[in-house]
C-alpha cells in the first residue's frame with residue numbers, strides 16, 4: 001500500500017504537482033504539504049504527497065551506514 | 080538512472096554489514112512485530128527472515144488495512160454497493176475480500192458499478208462527471224490514508240459536489256498497540272513501527288505507549304537497509320537493556336509528523352470505537368466523519384447499521400494479525416484458502432501475511 005520511493009516535484013499548478021519517479025511522471029495532490037516547491041523530493045501515498053524528504057537527514061543516515069561499512073572493511077584481517 | 084533516496088538504501092554491501100552487526104550482537108531470543116503491511120512485504124521480498132540470526136523472530140502485526148477491516152464493515156460495504164444509482168469507488172484490495180455471502184467483486188460481476196481508483200481525487204472526478212449518481216468512496220486504511228480521504232471531503236465541499244460520499248472504516252495505529260499488549264498469550268519484545276503512518280503522526284504519537292510499556296520501539300523505512308537498521312537498533316536496545324522509542328527513518332519521519340495532514344484529518348474525522356479483525360473493539364481507534372460533514376457520510380446517507388457479522392469459518396486471520404499464529408498453522412492455508420480462492424482477507428490483500436507466506440514461504 002505504501003510506495004516507498006520518493007518522487008521529485010517537477011511542476012506545480014493549483015496545488016497539483018507533476019511528480020517524477022525515475023522518469024515516469026504522474027500527478028499528485030499537494031494539499032497535505034506546507035509550502036511545496038519544484039525540485040523537492042516527496043513521499044507519495046494514494047495520489048497525495050504526504051511528506052517532503054529531509055535531505056539533511058537522508059545524507060546523515062547514508063553517512064552513518066557507509067561509515068560503518070568502511071570501518072568493517074578496515075577491520076578485515078586481510079585488508 | 081539512479082533513484083535518489085532509494086537506491087542507496089538497497090546497497091547489498093550495507094545490508095550485509097548490518098546483518099553482520101545484528102548477528103554479532105544478538106544473544107537474547109526476541110520476537111519483534113512489524114506493524115505495517117508494507118514492511119511485511121519488504122521483509123519477505125528481500126528475504127530478511129533468512130538473513131537475520133535465529134535469535135530473532137519476526138511477526139507480522141495488524142498492519143494490513145484490508146486485513147484488519149472487520150467483517151461487519153465488509154458486509155456494510157457490500158450492502159451499500161447494492162443500493163440503486165450508486166457508483167462505488169475503492170482501492171483495489173478490497174474488491175475480493177469475502178463478506179458474508181458476497182464480495183464487491185461478485186456484486187460487480189452481477190452488474191453493480193464498482194470501480195477501482197488510484198486516489199480519492201479520481202473518485203471526486205467520477206462524482207463530478209456523474210451528477211445523477213451517488214458516488215461512494217469506501218475508506219479503509221490508517222493515518223497515512225485518512226488525511227487523503229479527509230482532503231477529498233474538503234475538496235468536495237469547496238467544489239460544491241453533493242453526490243460524493245465516504246464510508247469511513249479508517250483506523251488509527253497507536254491505540255491498537257495498547258490493545259495488542261492486552262491480548263492474551265501475546266509475546267512481543269519489540270515493535271518495528273510503521274513508516275508512513277509515522278510520517279503523518281510523528282514518533283511523538285507513540286510516546287504514551289512507550290512510556291507505559293517501556294518496550295523497544297523503532298520506526299522503520301521500507302528499503303532493506305532501513306529495515307535492517309531498525310532491527311539492529313531494536314537488538315541494541317534489547318542487549319543493552321535500554322528500551323527506547325527511536326527513529327530509523329529520519330529522512331521522512333519527524334517527532335511532530337506532518338502537522339498539516341493531521342489537522343486536516345482531525346478537522347473531518349473524530350475518534351470512534353471500532354472493531355478490528357482479530358482484536359475486537361478498540362475504544363477510540365476508529366475515525367468517523369464529524370457531524371459538520373454528515374452530508375458526505377455514506378453511513379448516514381444510506382442508513383447503514385453495522386450488523387454482527389461472523390468471520391469466515393475456520394479462518395485464523397485474527398490470530399495471525401496478533402502474532403499468535405502463523406499462516407502455516409491455519410488448517411485451511413494452501414489447502415482450501417489460496418490467493419485465487421481466498422477465505423480470509425489475509426490471503427486477499429497483497430500485503431496480507433497469508434498472501435506473503437503463500438508467495439515467498441517455500442518450506443511448507
Ligand code: SF4
Pocket residue numbers: 393394395396399406409410411412413416417421422423424425426427433
Ligand atoms: S490461510 Fe486463509 S483461512 Fe487461513 S488464516 Fe489465512 S486467510 Fe484465513
